[in-house]
Amino acid sequence: MTILDGKKVSNDIKNEIKAEVDKMKANGEKVPHLAAVIVGNDGASLTYVGSKVRACERVGFQSTMVRLSNTTSEIELLDKIDELNKNDDIDGFIIQLPLPRQINTQKVLMAVDPNKDVDGFHPMNFGKMSLDMSTFIPATPFGILELLDRYNVETKGKHTVVIGRSHIVGRPMSILMGRKGFPGNSTVTLTHSHTKNITQITSQADIIISALGIPHFLKAEMVKDDVVVIDVGITRVPDDTEKGYHITGDVDFENVSKKASFITPVPGGVGPMTIAMLLKNTLLAREQHRLKKH
Numbered sequence: 001m002t003i004l005d006g007k008k009v010s011n012d013i014k015n016e017i018k019a020e021v022d023k024m025k026a027n028g029e030k031v032p033h034l035a036a037v038i039v040g041n042d043g044a045s046l047t048y049v050g051s052k053v054r055a056c057e058r059v060g061f062q063s064t065m066v067r068l069s070n071t072t073s074e075i076e077l078l079d080k081i082d083e084l085n086k087n088d089d090i091d092g093f094i095i096q097l098p099l100p101r102q103i104n105t106q107k108v109l110m111a112v113d114p115n116k117d118v119d120g121f122h123p124m125n126f127g128k129m130s131l132d133m134s135t136f137i138p139a140t141p142f143g144i145l146e147l148l149d150r151y152n153v154e155t156k157g158k159h160t161v162v163i164g165r166s167h168i169v170g171r172p173m174s175i176l177m178g179r180k181g182f183p184g185n186s187t188v189t190l191t192h193s194h195t196k197n198i199t200q201i202t203s204q205a206d207i208i209i210s211a212l213g214i215p216h217f218l219k220a221e222m223v224k225d226d227v228v229v230i231d232v233g234i235t236r237v238p239d240d241t242e243k244g245y246h247i248t249g250d251v252d253f254e255n256v257s258k259k260a261s262f263i264t265p266v267p268g269g270v271g272p273m274t275i276a277m278l279l280k281n282t283l284l285a286r287e288q289h290r291l292k293k294h
């Protein structure tokens with residue numbers, strides 16, 4: 001059994017990005033600039049955005065965190081997005097999800113300039129991804145592809161079962177694993193809360209990508225020997241540590257890992273990869289931005 005060490009690989013990627021940024025600095029070029037917009041005070045969201053800003057500092061990017069109150073109206077957020085779209089200094093930005101109830105998420109994601117949409121959530125970029133055109137790939141699926149790639153996990157001809165169909169993880173993942181090329185060329189089954197007999201489906205899977213957010217959902221009895229398991233789930237479980245909680249994935253790691261050929265841990269698996277790939281998309285955005293100006 002091999003642990004897919006997202007923490008280590010994400011550090012390798014950040015070092016590679018830092019080397020690129022150092023070259024830009026040596027040439028007197030502007031470094032990539034990422035902005036993150038966060039609406040409200042959700043603890044988990046603040047932690048993630050904080051990690052993204054710290055990661056930017058680590059690789060030498062410029063970063064801006066835009067904090068808006070929980071009562072921000074849709075118009076106010078759209079105005080902010082317009083400002084970020086027009087600000088030539090900013091190469092890419094993200095709107096942290098979920099958004100408060102008064103705001104229509106689809107409308108907001110449509111307002112982001114597709115050239116600055118480093119989350120890859122704009123319909124134009126999602127469409128390009130689905131049509132095998134080069135574009136920003138959503139960071140979590142992109143991170144999973146990169147992990148499979150760097151550990152040379154065979155995906156061709158394999159049966160991949162994705163659990164969860166969210167727009168940010170499950171749905172794009174199901175498209176990407178079925179694309180031509182590597183990692184891809186998989187036969188994909190996309191499952192969700194209306195799926196019947198899920199154990200029968202997961203038992204046939206060569207690769208399982210779990211993104212539903214229910215701790216210990218995937219148990220040893222649900223998988224076959226030598227399965228590859230990617231655990232995207234992140235749930236905060238309250239405890240009596242100083243922090244007051246610990247995080248856990250969707251997979252019963254202790255038992256499933258005994259049957260798996262490759263498996264990601266939580267923490268230290270997909271989460272850190274998500275952040276590294278957001279930086280990679282920002283580097284790409286900077287490059288395209290520069291080419292357009294010349």
Ligand SMILES: NC(=O)C1=CN([C@@H]2O[C@H](COP(=O)(O)OP(=O)(O)OC[C@H]3O[C@@H](n4cnc5c(N)ncnc54)[C@H](OP(=O)(O)O)[C@@H]3O)[C@@H](O)[C@H]2O)C=CC1
Pocket residue numbers: 140163164165166168169170191192193194195198211212213214232233234235270271272274
């Ligand atoms: N590591 C990382 O970088 C990231 C981690 N996450 C984590 O991944 C998890 C999923 O988040 P997200 O992708 O946003 O998904 P959502 O929370 O938006 O949706 C969950 C999905 O799981 C499906 N589902 C719920 N119950 C079942 C069930 N019993 N059997 C099968 N499918 C079920 C739902 O089905 P239906 O569509 O029918 O409701 C839905 O499609 C969360 O824990 C989140 O914190 C998310 C993003 C990045």
Ligand SMILES: Nc1nc(=O)c2c([nH]1)NC[C@@H]1CN(c3ccc(C(=O)N[C@@H](CCC(=O)O)C(=O)O)cc3)C=[N+]21
Pocket residue numbers: 047048051094095096097098119139140234247266267268269270271272274275
């Ligand atoms: N516009 C937008 N883009 C996103 O990419 C996005 C989002 N909204 N909303 C929420 C989800 C969630 N997400 C995570 C990123 C990093 C970790 C991460 O770094 N996890 C660490 C531990 C973190 C901890 O200790 O809490 C780990 O798994 O090792 C987790 C989850 C990005 N998301």
